[in-house]
Amino acid sequence: MYTQIYNLIFKRNSTFVATVFASTFLFQVGLDETVTSWYEARNKGKLWSDLKPKILAGFESEEDDE
Amino acid sequence: MFSQFGSALKHGARSFSTAAKSDVSSNTKKIVNAAVAATGLTAAFILYQDSQTAQAMTAAEHGLHPPEFNWSHNGMFDTFDHASIRRGFQVYREVCAACHSLDRIAWRNLVGVSHTNSEAKAMAEEFEYDDEPDDEGNPKKRPGKLADYIPGPYANEQAARAANQGALPPDLSLIVKARHGAADYIFALLTGYPDEPPAGVTLPVGANYNPYFPGGSIAMGRVLFDDLVEYEDGTPATTSQMAKDVSTFLNWTSEPEHDERKRLGAKALIVVTALYFVSVYVKKFKWTTIKHRKIVYHPPKK
Numbered sequence: 001m002y003t004q005i006y007n008l009i010f011k012r013n014s015t016f017v018a019t020v021f022a023s024t025f026l027f028q029v030g031l032d033e034t035v036t037s038w039y040e041a042r043n044k045g046k047l048w049s050d051l052k053p054k055i056l057a058g059f060e061s062e063e064d065d066e
Numbered sequence: 067m068f069s070q071f072g073s074a075l076k077h078g079a080r081s082f083s084t085a086a087k088s089d090v091s092s093n094t095k096k097i098v099n100a101a102v103a104a105t106g107l108t109a110a111f112i113l114y115q116d117s118q119t120a121q122a123m124t125a126a127e128h129g130l131h132p133p134e135f136n137w138s139h140n141g142m143f144d145t146f147d148h149a150s151i152r153r154g155f156q157v158y159r160e161v162c163a164a165c166h167s168l169d170r171i172a173w174r175n176l177v178g179v180s181h182t183n184s185e186a187k188a189m190a191e192e193f194e195y196d197d198e199p200d201d202e203g204n205p206k207k208r209p210g211k212l213a214d215y216i217p218g219p220y221a222n223e224q225a226a227r228a229a230n231q232g233a234l235p236p237d238l239s240l241i242v243k244a245r246h247g248a249a250d251y252i253f254a255l256l257t258g259y260p261d262e263p264p265a266g267v268t269l270p271v272g273a274n275y276n277p278y279f280p281g282g283s284i285a286m287g288r289v290l291f292d293d294l295v296e297y298e299d300g301t302p303a304t305t306s307q308m309a310k311d312v313s314t315f316l317n318w319t320s321e322p323e324h325d326e327r328k329r330l331g332a333k334a335l336i337v338v339t340a341l342y343f344v345s346v347y348v349k350k351f352k353w354t355t356i357k358h359r360k361i362v363y364h365p366p367k368k
Binding site: 031032035036038039042043046047048050051052054055056059 | 138139143144145146147148149152178179180181182185298299300328329332333336337
């Protein structure tokens with residue numbers, strides 16, 4: 001197991017650097033997704049994405065306004 | 067408490083003087099003591115004198131401090147209420163825009179914040195902007211585009227002052243950042259006009275009384291009254307509702323990056339916290355051999 005990881009990643013600098021770059025990219029995407037979905041859930045009801053459908057519907061259903 | 071402090075000082079002084087016995091002559095000591103006493107007495111005298119006089123800048127001159135309101139965007143991770151921004155823009159357009167400009171906001175800034183692309187385009191097209199001159203060099207006009215900035219009500223400062231009895235209605239783009247109390251102040255100012263100025267207050271002609279405005283005498287009269295505008299989403303347009311919405315809107319114009327800033331702040335906090343713990347681990351790792359080594363001395367045996 002460890003030897004496998006060593007041979008695959010750490011042995012050569014090229015693979016090591018490539019791993020660093022790739023995992024940075026994936027980490028950033030994952031963190032961004034997680035934080036954004038938490039942030040938008042937390043602020044649900046106040047966002048543009050909540051307002052836009054109401055505008056497009058011409059504010060017909062007036063009871064669910066905050 | 068003071069006697070304890072005093073004896074500690076004396077003790078300190080004594081041990082100091084024993085350490086440096088021969089160097090400090092008693093004359094030097096006297097001079098130092100005199101200087102300390104003179105400084106202390108002068109400071110006490112100045113403080114006493116200061117306490118005897120009344121404040122020249124009274125609370126009325128500073129303006130009343132606005133109360134802190136419970137804005138829905140107050141928290142560290144709370145976004146603006148975009149429905150409120152939209153209503154606030156309507157209040158700005160229908161009320162404040164008669165006197166106040168909003169120079170730093172372009173029509174495109176509203177897109178995806180409070181208005182759709184086509185709405186913002188339609189609003190921009192209602193205004194005429196200078197176009198390139200035609201082939202004979204005559205100035206031309208064109209309808210507004212998304213990239214144009216929202217036009218102000220007056221051609222220049224002189225025109226603005228002439229229309230407002232010499233007072234200049236400030237540009238509102240950054241007003242929330244430009245005033246102590248920020249949005250709280252704007253809300254308090256707009257809703258803070260009493261029916262009559264308090265007894266004993268005389269105002270210049272054309273001025274109005276508002277306790278939140280420094281000095282109390284403001285050239286802008288009360289502008290918000292119940293049901294002045296009609297909200298498309300059915301929200302009752304009370305004075306305080308309109309003041310809340312326009313304050314939220316002006317807060318957005320001052321900080322258009324607000325929502326994104328807080329989102330990135332959350333990300334930054336997570337990453338920085340993780341890096342902090344990594345740095346603690348690395349420090350412990352690097353120092354462990356030094357911290358745990360043991361120095362043993364074996365005295366030579368005779």
